[in-house]
Amino acid sequence: MNGRTPGVHPSKMARVKPVPAANLIVQLQSETSERAGPQLDVPQNITPAQLEILLNGLLTQEDGDKLPYSFHIQDMPLLGELGAHLQAHKVSVETVVQVVFQPQAVFRVRPLTRCTASLPGHKEAVLCVAFSPCGRHLASGSGDTTMRLWDLGTNMPAHTCTAHRAWVLCVVWAPDSNLIASGDMNGLIWLWKPDSNDPVGCCKGHTKWITSIAWEPAHKALPSRRFVSGSKDASIRIWDANTRRCTLTMSSHSMAISCVRWGGEDLLYSASRDCVINVWHAQDGHLVRTLKGHGHWVNTLALSTEHALRSGAFDHHGNAPKAAKEAQQTALERWQEACRGQPERLASGSDDFTMYLWEASTSSKPLGRMTGHVQLINQVQFSPDGRWIATASFDKAVKLWDGVKGSFVGTLRCHVGPVYQLAWSSDSRLVVSASKDSTLKVWDAASRKLKEDLPGHADEVFCVDWSPTGGAAASGGKDCVLRLWKH
Known part of the structure; x- marks a missing residue:
């Protein structure tokens, strides 16, 4: 074996696209375990900002305002992409990932400097x-x-x-x-x-x-x-x-x-x-x-x-x-x-x-x-x-x-x-x-x-x-x- 992909000409190796990572199944729920909508099939690179948009759509606020939320998985805050977070904290992806959301204050206090x-x-x-x-x-x-x-x-x-x-x-x-x-x-x-x-x-x-x-x-x-x-x-x-x-x-x-x-x-x-x-x-x-x-x-x-x-x-x-x-x-x-x-x-x-x-x-x-x-x-x-x-x-x-x-x-x-x-x-x-x-x-x-x-x-x-x-x-x-x- 010469290490090349069988059936692919060397000149076309650079054009071969990697297989995308499999999506994840998540369930958004509150601190009291109340589910927000059905289980969702989301990409691994989804961010907290994108989850916030999804959640606001599921909850459908009466006054139309979009509320800010934070997200936690097994008591650890989600700060970056979901897939990287699960890998870093060794969370299994073979079952439904429970994502807990918490509403945050609409106003934001600026840090003391x-x-x-x-x-x-x-x-x-x-x-x-x-x-x-x-x-x-x-x-x-x-x-x-x-x-x-x-x-x-x-x-x-x-x-x-x-x-x-x-x-x-x-x-x-x-x-x-x-x-x-x-x-x-x-x-x-x-x-x-x-x-x-x-x-x-x-x-x-x-x-x-x-x-x-x-x-x-x-x-x-x-x-x-x-x-x-x-x-x-x-x-x-x-x-x-x-x-x-x-x-x-x-x-x-x-x-x-x-x-x-x-x-x-x-x-x-x-x-x-x-x-x-x-x-x-x-x-x-x-x-x-x-x-x-x-x-x-x-x-x-x-x-x-x-x-x-x-x-x-x-x-x-x-x-x-x-x-x-x-x-x-x-x-x-x-x-x-x-x-x-x-x-x-x-x-x-x-x-x-x-x-x-x-x-x-x-x-x-x-x-x-x-x-x-x-x-x-x-x-x-x-x-x-x-x-x-x-x-x-x-x-x-x-x-x-x-x-x-x-x-x-x-x-x-x-x-x-x-x-x-x-x-x-x-x-x-x-x-x-x-x-x-x-x-x-x-x-x-x-x-x-x-x-x-x-x-x-x-x-x-x-x-x-x-x-x-x-x-x-x-x-x-x-x-x-x-x-x-x-x-």
Whole structure:
């Protein structure tokens, strides 16, 4: 044999066309396994953009708009041609390929690329920073015992609130953006209006420092009136913002409270150094159930509907209906959309290097246990659409997990110091991390790659928040300077 194709003259070898690769049979289905149309016979070189066109045609949107979708195969995002993806991940093509589609936000947040303003004023480290739910105001708390409000139009200080006499450890906005609660190391909680440096009042009752505050969701009450606080004194208290009085006290935990959350199903969640998470009924304060599994302090909690609970009735432009009833109904619809007909999911992170995923409103058994970090977990954050979980750890890594199953997705490595905090963009495509190495880093959730490296701080970055409207992020740290980041 001379190596030539039998029956083909050498001069015609170059004109012989290769046999095209066989087509693939795929089934498009939602996260809840609902099929979108019949099985499809598609070429191997089909791309996500072409699949999106097919899917929009199958679903036939009522308003005629074409919605953006992402596609996953066995929990792995499809980023290129289908055939190459299946070969790279060793997925069998002898059976029907199940392609899971997920709707994405119609709007797109541009990645942070530069520091647009440095806001000096604090005399000690900035310990907490928070945008208002409407995205028009910014508040920060510091070790200099002040809480500051900033004018985002001029990038100048608006008000300096000086009622605290100890470090301000947490600053939390009410869902209607009309009140701010700030807690300090003396165990006091002060309430403020965003247009004044005079306090509305003080909530006294805790005997040790305040570790966490959460407001009642907008779809339960507007204007916002009640909030819950957790303290190192091991107690949880519900307050009436109008009277500044404690209406309920829960004290089942035996050690310091590290985090509290107020869920959309009228349940409260509290994490403690006693290694357990308690679920409480918000109306009468009775204990619903206790979640056990962690072997060390539970540091952080996150809800899958947290973004909808935080931003309430405001859309991605920061606009809301003027009537309270309409705003409350809008907030309810947003929360229901975030739940997608399922119970709220709760994620917890601990000093034991692990995370748990729970449906705490219905069961005390975890949906999954997430392992992979090799040092303690600082923060757990769901993406606004609830499909991803990002975790920050002392092991210098950010990890991504599936927000429904709790399965591991990928590790984001580039920091050279412990990662303290995370914040998601409102379209769930980007996540920013703040670290001891004095930098912030912006990551692309789909490709799991570094999008932007943001140096600028002169020392450790303790806190970061991304505006609900997506236009900017703010960070603060040991250098006592607040920095604003935009595209």
